[in-house]
Amino acid sequence: MKIKPELELTQEEHQAIMTLRNAAFPDHQSAHSYYKQLPHYRALKFQGNKLIGYMGLDYRVMNLNGEPIKVLGIIDLCVDTDFQGKGVASAMLTIVTEYAKDKDVDFIALMADDPSLYLKNGFQGLEVGASWLRIHEHKNYGIAEERLNDFYVKPLRDQTMIKSGLDWLGYMY
Template identity: 40%
Template structure:
């Protein structure tokens, strides 16, 4: 990805799910600890995800950021590209896992919004 013209290396966390009858037992936090362990020594700057409910992620060291985001808009139903999205998004959560710090500004996903 690209943050304000600077290349960043991101591990995207997509669709972290715990069955409803298994929630509140620490499984989400265990999964996020596995993501942390996986990232060690892998040249990753940030973990990045989009969340409506941020409580689990805040509890596990993530922080909410708001950036103007650019991404490739894809219509999955029609299997076609609809153009480029470019707007502020406030549901972004990141965890810094290198010496690099996150900046406000423009985040180019260099692909689709996941």
């Protein structure tokens, strides 16, 4: 698996990401290789020349109970249907975790409708009151405030994320 900065992606990689992402998320189609916002990095898993696994990585500071935390967010993890159930996604999560461990990252975080993969890979479900910037089709719709029950984190330091206030300081993945 390669972790590439957004600015280094080729047009072919953008096209492959868009195709795989749209196949994986039919209710959230996009004419781009991203849904809401460009991530900072892309994790790409190839089998030969075919993209079989993808996730966006967003590195940012969030505000947890008035304190800044550094978060590496996972966005749109998806695997080609021919390769699902073969450990590709778990291997990608392991590589990203190892990558982040020696970086300045407090938590890896993501949103998930089906948490089974993430719980098997060391993530913890967290119900948290949150605020974030609503974005859709390159337009912001102001700040949303809701209680989230589909938020998952993997602590990488001695911090714990408690059920409390989380300000995303930007858009939600």
